[in-house]
Amino acid sequence: MAQPSPVFLAKAGLVIQLILFLSIGVLLFLSLIFLVWRSPRAEDSSAALVEARQALVALQTGLLPMELVGRIFAREDLQYVRSQAPRSVCAMFLSERKSVALAWAGQVRKQMLNLMRFHLGSARFYARLSFRTELALAIQFAGLLLACRALQLVLYVGGPYAAPRIVGATAATAAQVCRISERSLAFLNSAGLGALPGRPSGASL
């Protein structure tokens, strides 16, 4: 059997090198296309901002004020119904408060997910949070979502008065996360944005 000539071997080596470099070039080009495709477009970015701002307002003004949370889970109402009304009304009261409590936990979780999406996707483009703050926020988001799920389960099984400590801890942690998120969205609170026509007073976006 004839051995390949040294010239042929040298040429084959060059072709292999060429194929290798071409492959690397194609890979780099595809990576570039992927990165360009992944970068947030203006409309996606503004939608994420509006969604995050709405979530923050819903949490701070609608879901987390202590007077509302305290009223939903107030034991004095249960004691009053027990002392004033028959068992059927007590059962109705517990069922009604249970559905309100479940709705509260579900809403807090939903709005937290909206805020988390904003932080995962585009917050770093608008706010320079330190690595430590971002890490703390990620841990708080994870704990909060887990706590909301656990709370929903406990409320569903045990009723509205089954887990007052989890309710308190969830509300406190959610308020803390809101404060950090507020810093990320603080640039929206300019006087000019607040004065746009057709916007309800008190809301920036």
Added chain:
Amino acid sequence: MLDRLIYLASMRDYNTGLYYHDGLAARFSQEVACEALADCHREVFRQLVACSLENVVCQMEAYMKSTHTSPDEFLAAWRKLEPYRVAVPVEADPLSAQLLFSTFKIALAVLEARLNPRSRESDASPLRSPGR
């Protein structure tokens, strides 16, 4: 507060959501009157949501007496028509509205139980003292 909520809601046009008050509009302007009434409505709603069930029951009882209708008729109408559902401000937080509707529903049931003590006796709660 319940009577104020009903009164303020009655000043709102259901088709436009705008509040009308001739006296205020003549003294200030229609826009200013509308905004002021909307603010009052929101504030009364917020205060009512924060009230305890006992307080809401008392307010409902007082309101029922002020209407000069028979308690049975009043309770039946409120239970069937649920007029409080159209009495909340437009921008009311849905969860607060849900809580208030729920509180009204329970308050009606408590008042009904008070008016018909026989049903209460036959359905006595085990948590109450046996002497009652």
